[in-house]
Amino acid sequence: MDLRLIAPELWLGVLSLGLLIVELLTGPDGKRLVGWIGVIGLVLALAPSWALLGEPPRLLFAGAYAVDAFAAFFKLVAVLSGILVLLAAMAFFRGRPGGHEGEVYTLIVFMVLGLVAMAASADLILLFLVIEFVSLVSYVLAGSLKADAKSSEAGVKYFFFGAVASAIMLYGFSYLYGAGGTTNLYRLGPRLASFPEPFVVVAAALVLAGLGFKISLVPFHQWTPDVYEGAPAPVTAFLSVGSKAAAFAALARVLYVALPPGAWVPVLAALAAVTMSVGNLLALSQQNIKRMLAYSSIAQAGYMMIGVVALTASPTQVGSGIAAVLYYLLAYVFTNAGAFAVVVAAERLLGSDTIADYVGFGRRAPLAAFAMTVFMLSLTGIPPTALFWGKLSLFGAALQSGLAWLAIVGILNSAASLYYYLGVVRVMYAQAPVDAVPASEGALMRVLLVVAAGATLVLGIYPEPFVRLVQRASLLLRV
Amino acid sequence: MTGVLSLVLWLPAAGALVLLAVPRERVAALRVTALAVALLDLAAAVAAGAWIDPARAGTLQLVERVPWIPSIGISYHLGADGLSLPLVVLTALLVVLCVAYSWRVETRVKDYMILLLLLHTGLIGVFLAQDLFLFYVFWEVSLVPMYFLIGIWGGPRRGYAAMKFFLYTLAGSLAMLLAILVVYLHATPRTFDLVELVARRPLAQNLPLAVLAFWGFFLGFGVKVPLFPFHTWLPDAYAEAPTAGSVLLAGVLSKLGAYGFIRIVLPLLPDAFRQFAGLTAVLAVIGAVYGGFVALAQTDFKRMIAYSSVGHLGYVMLGVAAAAAAGGGAALGDAAGKALTGATLQMLAHGIITGALFLVAGVLADGQARTGNLTEFGGLWARVPVLSGVAVLAMLASLGLPGLMGFVAEFLIFLGAYQVFPALTVLALVGVVLTVAYFLWAIYRLFFGPLNARWAALPDLDGRERWVLAPLCGVMVVVGMYPGPLVAMINAAVTNILGLVR
Numbered sequence: 001m002d003l004r005l006i007a008p009e010l011w012l013g014v015l016s017l018g019l020l021i022v023e024l025l026t027g028p029d030g031k032r033l034v035g036w037i038g039v040i041g042l043v044l045a046l047a048p049s050w051a052l053l054g055e056p057p058r059l060l061f062a063g064a065y066a067v068d069a070f071a072a073f074f075k076l077v078a079v080l081s082g083i084l085v086l087l088a089a090m091a092f093f094r095g096r097p098g099g100h101e102g103e104v105y106t107l108i109v110f111m112v113l114g115l116v117a118m119a120a121s122a123d124l125i126l127l128f129l130v131i132e133f134v135s136l137v138s139y140v141l142a143g144s145l146k147a148d149a150k151s152s153e154a155g156v157k158y159f160f161f162g163a164v165a166s167a168i169m170l171y172g173f174s175y176l177y178g179a180g181g182t183t184n185l186y187r188l189g190p191r192l193a194s195f196p197e198p199f200v201v202v203a204a205a206l207v208l209a210g211l212g213f214k215i216s217l218v219p220f221h222q223w224t225p226d227v228y229e230g231a232p233a234p235v236t237a238f239l240s241v242g243s244k245a246a247a248f249a250a251l252a253r254v255l256y257v258a259l260p261p262g263a264w265v266p267v268l269a270a271l272a273a274v275t276m277s278v279g280n281l282l283a284l285s286q287q288n289i290k291r292m293l294a295y296s297s298i299a300q301a302g303y304m305m306i307g308v309v310a311l312t313a314s315p316t317q318v319g320s321g322i323a324a325v326l327y328y329l330l331a332y333v334f335t336n337a338g339a340f341a342v343v344v345a346a347e348r349l350l351g352s353d354t355i356a357d358y359v360g361f362g363r364r365a366p367l368a369a370f371a372m373t374v375f376m377l378s379l380t381g382i383p384p385t386a387l388f389w390g391k392l393s394l395f396g397a398a399l400q401s402g403l404a405w406l407a408i409v410g411i412l413n414s415a416a417s418l419y420y421y422l423g424v425v426r427v428m429y430a431q432a433p434v435d436a437v438p439a440s441e442g443a444l445m446r447v448l449l450v451v452a453a454g455a456t457l458v459l460g461i462y463p464e465p466f467v468r469l470v471q472r473a474s475l476l477l478r479v
Numbered sequence: 480m481t482g483v484l485s486l487v488l489w490l491p492a493a494g495a496l497v498l499l500a501v502p503r504e505r506v507a508a509l510r511v512t513a514l515a516v517a518l519l520d521l522a523a524a525v526a527a528g529a530w531i532d533p534a535r536a537g538t539l540q541l542v543e544r545v546p547w548i549p550s551i552g553i554s555y556h557l558g559a560d561g562l563s564l565p566l567v568v569l570t571a572l573l574v575v576l577c578v579a580y581s582w583r584v585e586t587r588v589k590d591y592m593i594l595l596l597l598l599h600t601g602l603i604g605v606f607l608a609q610d611l612f613l614f615y616v617f618w619e620v621s622l623v624p625m626y627f628l629i630g631i632w633g634g635p636r637r638g639y640a641a642m643k644f645f646l647y648t649l650a651g652s653l654a655m656l657l658a659i660l661v662v663y664l665h666a667t668p669r670t671f672d673l674v675e676l677v678a679r680r681p682l683a684q685n686l687p688l689a690v691l692a693f694w695g696f697f698l699g700f701g702v703k704v705p706l707f708p709f710h711t712w713l714p715d716a717y718a719e720a721p722t723a724g725s726v727l728l729a730g731v732l733s734k735l736g737a738y739g740f741i742r743i744v745l746p747l748l749p750d751a752f753r754q755f756a757g758l759t760a761v762l763a764v765i766g767a768v769y770g771g772f773v774a775l776a777q778t779d780f781k782r783m784i785a786y787s788s789v790g791h792l793g794y795v796m797l798g799v800a801a802a803a804a805a806g807g808g809a810a811l812g813d814a815a816g817k818a819l820t821g822a823t824l825q826m827l828a829h830g831i832i833t834g835a836l837f838l839v840a841g842v843l844a845d846g847q848a849r850t851g852n853l854t855e856f857g858g859l860w861a862r863v864p865v866l867s868g869v870a871v872l873a874m875l876a877s878l879g880l881p882g883l884m885g886f887v888a889e890f891l892i893f894l895g896a897y898q899v900f901p902a903l904t905v906l907a908l909v910g911v912v913l914t915v916a917y918f919l920w921a922i923y924r925l926f927f928g929p930l931n932a933r934w935a936a937l938p939d940l941d942g943r944e945r946w947v948l949a950p951l952c953g954v955m956v957v958v959g960m961y962p963g964p965l966v967a968m969i970n971a972a973v974t975n976i977l978g979l980v981r
Binding site for chain 2: 395407412414418422430462468
């Protein structure tokens with residue numbers, strides 16, 4: 001077998017195991033070394049992942065593991081989000097001794113490995129194992145500030161919700177296996193096609209419980225605000241961009257490959273509408289920035305679902321739902337990870353997660369406040385930012401697939417979301433308190449913010465290369 | 480000569496970048512740089528105007544077209560004709576005056592000037608864009624700086640007013656985005672290029688879909704104008720904005736909506752627009768009359784001007800609706816041309832006149848008087864003759880005194896609209912009567928009667944303020960006396976657009 005095809009996975013495996021050893025060998029003051037090795041290693045992982053974009057699609061390991069541009073795209077997304085999150089974590093731990101700094105860095109890289117594999121799984125058993133792998137790492141990461149009661153609570157809550165969701169999903173897998181007689185997604189497809197529709201819908205609903213949990217889809221979203229609030233901000237960022245993206249990849253593969261088209265569309269379209277509306281309504285009244293971003297991430301999941309259910313157009317056209325989702329996820333990685341990076345910076349400078357305490361932030365930390373403005377405008381979907389282009393593609397896909405009502409729901413929600421996104425901006429630039437003195441975000445944080453905000457703007461102003469990229473990545477989805 | 484329009488468009492944004500490098504303590508340098516950039520841009524806009532061949536003012540000139548996102552069919556496509564160019568020059572002029580007026584702004588001068596210049600680029604972009612996507616981007620981009628201008632430098636209820644302004648406009652523009660997508664998805668080959676779309680008119684055979692798209696555009700542009708009943712954000716935003724913000728809101732932003740109706744809806748969806756032209760006209764007339772009545776009841780100077788704007792924009796929309804209704808029939812072609820030319824001229828007149836009025840109100844409210852309450856003034860003529868003279872001139876122009884700019888515009892609108900909507904036009908004249916009433920009453924309350932002793936030491940316009948107001952007064956008089964060239968230019972563009980409608 002050509003090892004090049006699994007080079008990213010091999011490299012990430014070596015990297016994470018190596019980090020475990022480095023972590024053991026470094027003293028309590030030297031943990032940043034672990035972080036830097038992790039960052040460099042992840043940057044190096046981009047090259048083999050990029051190389052796979054052009055590979056002809058094929059299945060490896062007895063059909064259990066897919067190598068196609070779709071999987072390669074999500075490898076890039078997972079690694080990019082890993083880099084951003086790792087940098088944010090290093091900024092988070094600066095001058096915050098104790099805790100489990102080295103372990104957190106290492107686990108982040110482990111989780112990237114899991115996310116990479118999740119997007120490529122083509123077999124129910126492998127998929128389940130990978131999801132469990134990612135979940136267990138996330139539970140530990142969410143509870144990693146052991147001295148902090150909220151963080152521990154987040155870890156435990158996430159674990160219990162996650163365990164139940166996994167169990168239900170596994171039950172759904174057993175339906176699929178029982179009907180199709182195989183666990184391979186690509187062999188399941190033709191065999192399930194002849195099954196009665198209600199059966200397929202039930203199976204899809206059960207599977208959705210597990211993946212919907214990771215995506216924060218209503219009604220599997222209840223864990224989101226508490227976990228987002230309690231977990232350390234960099235970990236929250238990872239849950240909101242990395243896990244979500246990989247779960248969307250797995251969901252898309254299961255839905256498009258294994259399940260007959262059509263049956264699940266109305267259910268998921270309704271869930272998309274409910275998800276964005278619930279997320280937005282609950283976000284309106286939030287006082288805590290992390291809880292606000294939690295509900296915002298629920299709403300964003302709802303927008304992305306529009307693309308998943310908009311099936312009609314061929315993937316190379318505008319109006320292709322899956323291409324829109326891929327673009328949205330890529331844009332969302334930079335925007336949302338950036339927003340959480342600002343939360344990290346603000347926690348450090350202001351000592352608070354309350355939105356009202358951001359008063360004068362524009363004066364104290366102009367760069368972070370400007371970056372946050374870009375991220376909030378992007379989340380609202382205002383040009384020239386990345387998610388504007390994402391939303392445009394999603395709504396276009398909905399119109400193209402005859403789901404105009406879903407586009408209208410999306411638009412109403414986008415308008416409403418302006419209120420709470422702009423609320424943050426309004427507070428930041430309100431008259432500063434008298435004692436507001438400029439404070440430095442730190443060099444590392446500055447670099448991170450410039451990269452994230454820059455990427456958010458570039459994806460919004462010159463989307464052409466990225467549009468081509470997602471078209472290629474979505475075209476090769478069906479092996 | 481291509482590149483002129485790009486220069487006009489991007490010069491202010493480049494200026495904003497330059498300002499970024501100036502330390503925030505160097506207030507004088509910040510102001511001078513901003514003013515220099517705005518003046519240069521005005522010069523460039525005027526130069527572009529000189530370049531344009533007036534004989535061909537109906538066709539797009541100085542066109543620039545570069546592929547931007549070719550895989551989707553989006554290009555960076557700029558062009559100017561007799562419709563957009565006067566609006567560009569108006570924008571550039573008002574920004575210069577706003578920067579000069581804003582010398583008195585003391586807080587966060589750097590942020591203020593940067594936002595003003597960014598807003599400048601956004602507004603010019605809307606008027607020059609010939610690609611729907613580009614149009615939408617500039618449309619939205621212009622919201623953000625205005626939000627901050629109102630929200631940071633505005634009056635006591637600035638937070639509320641800024642949010643309301645942004646929410647209303649965004650809701651409308653998202654509906655417009657859907658409409659743009661509908662048009663785009665039905666064009667073969669797919670393109671966002673406005674010129675190509677107008678030539679092909681993708682929804683011509685599909686009236687239900689065209690109606691859907693029409694409502695999307697209608698919401699987007701109607702909120703921006705604002706048409707009754709979407710006007711409720713306007714008085715808050717106009718009254719709470721800092722003076723420069725009010726001037727640009729009234730002078731330029733309100734024109735974006737009407738411009739969108741003329742540039743996009745009229746040629747692209749003529750059948751759908753004709754179907755709802757009556758409704759649009761009714762809403763416009765309601766706005767004209769209702770705005771007049773409410774303006775009559777205001778005691779705050781800025782709020783009175785705000786509601787008077789609702790009325791004046793009602794006339795504009797009446798003209799546009801008349802043109803839309805008449806567009807199909809050759810018999811009414813002449814009436815349609817008059818109404819639309821009048822509407823465009825009214826947009827310009829309203830920009831100039833209301834700009835001047837807001838500046839006068841600003842001098843009173845931001846300056847030593849510190850109030851805009853009409854009931855607290857009186858007898859100012861004796862004390863501040865120059866300020867009074869300018870204000871009276873602007874008010875007379877606004878109420879449509881012959882010989883001043885507003886009259887030409889309103890006359891053309893009513894002349895054209897009467898042939899299409901006779902009853903509604905007569906009703907709209909009630910609005911004109913109300914305008915006369917509230918402006919004369921305001922003149923009385925401000926400038927005549929006994930001098931309130933509080934204002935015994937009120938200073939008249941200082942040198943800078945005179946320089947700011949002089950060009951506006953000059954335009955009011957010159958265009959009022961000699962409207963010929965401007966009307967001819969607009970008429971050429973409008974005839975072309977109506978020709979496309981037919």
